[in-house]
Amino acid sequence: xxxxxxxxxxxxxxxxxxxxxxxxxxxxxxxxxxxxxxxxxxxxxxxxxxxxxxxxxxxxxxxxxxxxxxxxxxxxxxxxxxxxxxxxxxxxxxxxxxxxxxxxx
Numbered sequence: 001x002x003x004x005x006x007x008x009x010x011x012x013x014x015x016x017x018x019x020x021x022x023x024x025x026x027x028x029x030x031x032x033x034x035x036x037x038x039x040x041x042x043x044x045x046x047x048x049x050x051x052x053x054x055x056x057x058x059x060x061x062x063x064x065x066x067x068x069x070x071x072x073x074x075x076x077x078x079x080x081x082x083x084x085x086x087x088x089x090x091x092x093x094x095x096x097x098x099x100x101x102x103x104x105x
Contacts, residue, residue, distance in 0.1 A: 001046045003060075006091070009045050010061060013093050014068055020095035021072040022065060024058040026051070026086025032094075038072075039094035047090045054089040061091070 014020050021039065025032045033042040045061075048054050066076045 003057075006045055006057065006061065007064065009043075010065060010093055013043060013095055014065065014070065016098055017070060017095040018098050019070050019072050020068075020093050022058060022061050022091070022093055024054045024089060024091055026084035026089050029090065029092060032090075032092065036094045038096075040096050042092055042094045045091045045093060047088050049087060049089070051086075051089050054091050057091050 029042045029044060062073050063076045065071050066073060
């Protein structure tokens with residue numbers, strides 16, 4: 001997946017969310033989402049077997065989206081090293097999707 005595709009996927013989620021947060025994990029998405037009670041959804045953006053690729057990409061995306069008003073990331077760059085050893089590292093976004101407005105007649 002190209003960096004442009006990663007940016008496009010995150011932008012699409014960000015535009016349709018009340019809040020979002022970019023992160024990285026070696027856990028399953030279900031395990032990771034369970035650590036975020038304030039978010040209701042999680043989406044895999046991309047993955048790699050190489051931890052350093054996901055570390056670098058997460059840092060770049062956090063910096064790129066840091067000034068979005070609905071971004072819940074507290075720091076630019078990386079939030080820290082993943083402590084878990086895994087055979088698959090995931091760049092993900094947790095988010096709360098905006099409610100669709102009902103049409104009134």
